[in-house]
Amino acid sequence: MTQDLSIVTFGDEAQPARRQTLVDLLRACPIPDNELPMNLGLFLTPQTLSRVLFMDFLYRQVSEVQGVVVELGCRWGQNASLFTALRGIHEPFNRLRKVVAFDTFTGFPSVDEKDGAQMKPGGYAVTENYADYLAAILDVQEKESPHAHLKKYDIVQGDVGDTLPAYFDAHPETVVALAYFDLDLYRPTVDALRAIEGRLTRGSVIGFDEVNDPATPGETVALIEAFGLSRYALRRFPPSARTSYIVID
Ligand SMILES: C[S@@+](CC[C@H](N)C(=O)[O-])C[C@H]1O[C@@H](n2cnc3c(N)ncnc32)[C@H](O)[C@@H]1O
Structure with a gap:
């Protein structure tokens, strides 16, 4: 049976065809293998580049904050890979900055019914054994930076309602400097916010992928229930349309 990997998007009608043209050009790319990794910027659009810039913006804010970087809801793992590369750029010798x-x-x-009509069980699945593929990517990323002999990432598979508290139990030293929330849903977001709260310090940053988005109301409801909206300023990074962040102070 073919897996349904479809996602919800918000572009104009012509967007799928435009994106397919870009994918066709990528698959037909004449650039030799040894130069391809240096030229992937060819395929970044304003939307995709703005997300990369947002991850850099968040990462730079925690460079003086002790702790790890976590992503809740990593899917194909692009952000985990970006955070690994950003560690190599901004603080190559910080062996404690796990991703x-x-x-x-x-x-x-x-x-949950708080998630509205567009979210469906099984949504945003990935291909079989994808965590192994992501681990192979992160291994290569780590080898591109100093301290390559030290593994500084974990990939944790399962429902975050269970796996996040279990991770903190198994790693009692963990402080969270940066958490990126992209679970899209009410229940896991509220559970994870509550689990993470005691691991934050002043200056820790929490990024949110879809607060205030009517397509995914559950993330906002979860934030309101767990932290409220008046405790921290909910800020935007202007180039990135949908995302927001708070700084724990
Ligand atoms: C929109 S995708 C994340 C996209 C990814 N952060 C990115 O930037 O490409 C949402 C992810 O949340 C994950 N997710 C939702 N509920 C979850 C739960 N209870 N436990 C763990 N992961 C969950 C889904 O499997 C999915 O991969």
């Missing part, structure tokens, strides 16, 4: 990526790797386990 920890959480996901079921089988999509949404369930959906």
Whole structure:
């Protein structure tokens, strides 16, 4: 049976065809293998580049904050890979700045009525054994920076309602400097915010992928329930349309 890997998007009608043209050009790329990794910027669009810039913006804010970087809902793992590369750029010798990526790797386990009509169980699944592929990418990323002999990432598979508290139990030293929330759903977001709260310090940053987005109301409801909206300023990084962040102070 073919896996359904479809996602919800918000572009104009012509966007899928435009994106397909870019994909066709990528697959037909004449650039030799040894130069391809240096030229992937050819395929970044304003939307995709703005997300990369946002991850850099968040990462730079925690360079003086002790702790690890976590992503809740990593899916294909692009952000985990970016955070690994950003560590190599901004603080190549920080062996304590682990990158920890959480996901079921089988999509949404369930959906709450607070999540609205567009979210469906099984949404945002990935291909089989994807966590192994992501580990291979992160291994290469780590080897591109100093301290390559030290593994500084974890990929944690399962429902974050269980895996995040279990991770903190198994790694009691963990402080969270930066957490990126992209679970899209109410239940895992509220569970993870509550689990993470005691691991934050002043200056820790939490990024949110879809607060205030009517397509994914559950993330906002979870933030309101766990932290409220008046405790921290909910800020935007202007080049990135949908995302926001708070700084713990
Ligand atoms: C929109 S995708 C994340 C996209 C990714 N952060 C990116 O930037 O490309 C949402 C992810 O949340 C994950 N997810 C949702 N509920 C989860 C849960 N309870 N436990 C773990 N992962 C969950 C899904 O499997 C999916 O991969």
